[in-house]
Amino acid sequence: MKPAPFDYYCPRSLDEALALLAQYGDEAKVLAGGQSLVPAMNMRLARPGVIVDVNRLPEAAVIERCDGSLRVGMLARQADLERMPVALDAVPLLAQALPHVGHWQTRNRGTVCGSLAHADPSAELPLAIVVLDGAIEARSSARGTRWIAAGQFFESYFQTALQNDEIVVGASFPARREGWGYAFEEFAGRHGDFAIVAVACAVALEPNGVASEVRLGLGGVADKPHLAPLTAYCGRVLSQRDLPEIANAAVADIEPPSDLRGSARYRRALATNLAQRALTRALASARTACDGLAQ
């Protein structure tokens, strides 16, 4: 399939790109990795009149650690992160989530920021950044730069808080912190497919074993990454026996869709099970982190 004809721009600076978006508004689409946009255009789900190819912008593929976060520039490919051990070590949840994102062929081309901007509710990277409480850096020519907290960025199916004239220029993933443990679990019908259900979990333990934070997000169960309200379980010492209850609480208010890839009933069962697995692993890794701290 082929999209409708479009005008193609290949700006050489970010300012030039932003000026194009300001000029064309919702007629224009930013083309980075293209792994979502090109098929969407081919299937006529997207019909932009103007394509702004940002692949030539200088400096935009930077991946760096600063102020306790991993900052990922707009053109960093998913596979760039995956092949950088120091980056994976800095954000263990990303290290676990990335292998689930499509295949090498798509990760070599697809960008981290593009996946966030695309906001597929079953995608892995939006789920990870929400659970980590990261932020997205958006820029426009009119209003300059603003940071949008991940929890506010995703609004609905393929809908974000991004304005028509804005580009995602980077994303910030909070780095591993002392006493934290992380786990990512996913179930797809077949290797490399979109998740039927994905779960990302981050747990923080005090040196005395009390859980100070329990963050658990679910993908594929709603119109955006779903962050379960689990504050009730903070401030307690958690044991393995508590986990089924927490998992049940995590899925209590989800209303998963029924589709070809799984019924609502099956998705709920999957979500509960994967939540429990993720909690178990995250807790264990947090304990290891605490033990390391104590020694």
Place this chain on the structure above:
Amino acid sequence: MSQPVLGAPLDRVEGPGKVTGRIAYTADNDIPGMVHAVVVESTIANGRIAAIDESAARSAPGVIAIMTPRNAPRVDARKVDANDSLLFLLQGDAVEFDRQPVAVAIAETFEQATYAARLVRVRYDVRPPTTALASGERFLPDQIFGKPAQHKRGMPEDAFARAAVTLKQTYRTPTEHHNPMETHATIAQWTGDRLTIYDATQWVFGVQHRLAATFGIDPKAIRVVAPFVGGAFGCKGQTWSHVPLAAMAARLAGRPVKLVVTRPQMFGWVGHRPQTEQVVGLGAARDGTLAAVTHDVLSETSMSDEFVEPSVVFSRDLYAVPNYAMSDTLSRLNISKPTYQRGPGESTGSFAMESAMDELSYALGIDPLELRLRNYSANDPDSGKPYSSKRLRECYAAAAAQFGWSARNPKVRSTSRGRMLVGSGMATASRATHRSPCTVRMRMNADGNVLVQCGTIEQGTGTPTVYPQLAAEILEIPPERVRFEFGNTDLPAAPIAAGSQTSGSVGSAVVVAARRMRELLVSHDGKPPADGFEVELEDSPPPEEAEHATQAFGAHFAEVEVDPDLGTVRVTRFVGAFDGGRILNAKTARSQMLGGIVWGISMALFEDTRYDARSGRIMNANLSEYLVPTNADIPDVEVILIAGDDPFANPAGAKGIGEVGICGSAAAVANAVYHATGIRIRDLPITPDKLIR
């Protein structure tokens, strides 16, 4: 002279061409002046075209013509024989299935044609479609490949009523689409009234005859070219609508036209394996001896055609059952015409029958393999004819030993590996082999090099490798001195490359021609004359061949791991042993068996075309939602060849090997899942949600 039964595992002679990308498949051809055609398919499954507005499409850049029922050349869309299909060639306004061709856009470039196709506005009068098997109008077809739709031997009702143990269950297999990696493609070029066609087909002569009838011209005026086909599995056996549409578009455009079917269109008009609902009844003595088998099959067909999935063949022709009854009922639905898919009949029938046998084994407390051995039949149980050869016992023994079947704990849900439940299951494989008339021309030059010509095709089965190998053996020359020319209608006529008959048909013709060539050579003191020898002959099965029943056999053993929490099934080990008669090339034969097993695993766990009940549209018409296995889904598979000559099958001594691998393999996986979990899944595919209760 006796031939070795296991052909040398020679590398494929076309291998270098395939690994360098130099070999041209249909869509790789380019013809000067060629333009591009894209089919516009219906977006409804039942109704009529009320109006087509092609004005926007016609004025789009690069567009040459928009072909609709209004301006399409008048042609004959009717079928030419019982095996053929009614085609959808823009001759009327009726729509009877999702993705039926309703228009064709023709433009200078592929991008322009695709875009123009999207601009064609079609308005429909929509009627409610019927796509559920249970809802269609039911009828008994007049015949199934020349046999009645209902058949009986002995007294099945009495025997079933008197049996010590009985079992009656319903098994379901879904609609499945072939999805070879190469989609269908046709290039059509008119030169005056002569037509040249490049087509992705399993049968160049079939395309030639179909087009001759469609356009009312002499078959000799049509040349069809298809040397290399990028996978087919049955869907490229028929001439489907896009082939004449490409030729019609070429006539309208006055230019050569390339038409490539898109992946979503592969779910349209190019055939599929029909869904089945099969009721299997088994009546047995306590010792497991079968007294009666009944097999009643309901399968789908299209509104204007009949295709029967002959699932009953498997239960009819395998075990020593004195009393047997079968029936084949069709249900008319708003779907495209179903067709042959790898192992038609036996693939679906074996899932039902071999699942039922497994159920019986647990009911009786008899080992599943032992139960099969107790019902082993020395002769074809239906016709009473002796088999041309049968090494099924050897298959069972070899595969069971390799698998380690005797070490299995027979109790269900008794074995685990960490968190995973482990189970193993087995099933019998059986598939009829056929032989059709085939012509070959064989030339030996003065230098002793040989050229063999036959209009068959290569679809991954080893055609250019195995037939020279066969000729070389008889002529006692190195195989590299024999070249095989194939893939177009200028060559001697071959039958369709399908139905496990190519080895038996082309192979036999090559053997007979090579034997005659050898006689010529002997009569010339082993040296060909300056102008060489030429032998051309049509080889047909002699009447005495019908005195034997010819079937390929095999035994499948599968091990699975099931995640008890998520319901996921992984096949962790698979062993198959096969009796394919004489093996022409051990390397390519092994690959075909492996492919069949992968198809069986795929049928068991993945494949399932889903219709939206309200619209009648297919909901997963792509390779991300219509699941076929990836590399990570397939374990190491051990293929054992129980080779042996078959003097009665055909002169090549070979039985078909392309399909026997899928027959029974899905049941082996399902039986292993039962052994692992205690859950019997009778409707394929075995998706995780069915195992979570």
Place this chain on the structure above:
Amino acid sequence: MARTSLSAVALQLSGSGAAVSEPAGPASATATPTFVLDVNGREHQLTVDARVTLLDALRDRLGLTGTKKGCDQGTCGACTVLVNGRRIDSCLTLAVMHEGDRVTTIEGLASGEQLHPIQAAFIKNDAFQCGYCTPGQLMSAVGMVNEGHAIDRNTVREQMSGNICRCGCYPHIVDAVLDWKGRS
């Protein structure tokens, strides 16, 4: 805590994000850009519809039909090529986006008549039947090795899962890759 352990790798990665040369591609609007595509070490000047994918440019414009179209939707891997040494689906990217990149296709794998060792290993291990997915499998295998993965059976299975083979040759594909590079 400012730029710490990763400051040393404040990388400008060598993907297409960092232009290798300064391309002459359009900064102004056009629906039919003119650009230069480097394929297998040869430069080709193209003026095509911006909609043309890299796959269609290779096949229809440059006559390099070894790269196959299996789905045109990024789901089968038949169109896998290397861009700057990395494997990508050429159907999911526009040709115009690749000015300045080094594109390697199946036609660029062998050295003249001398097959690349992975090509020879595919033949020896019968890692194909119909051959249609084979160019994509081969480019993916080379890309996988470039990615530096451990070469064992399970890794190869996982890493080669973006390439569908409908003939079902998967175990033989794994054999071929191990035969070429690894140990089982």
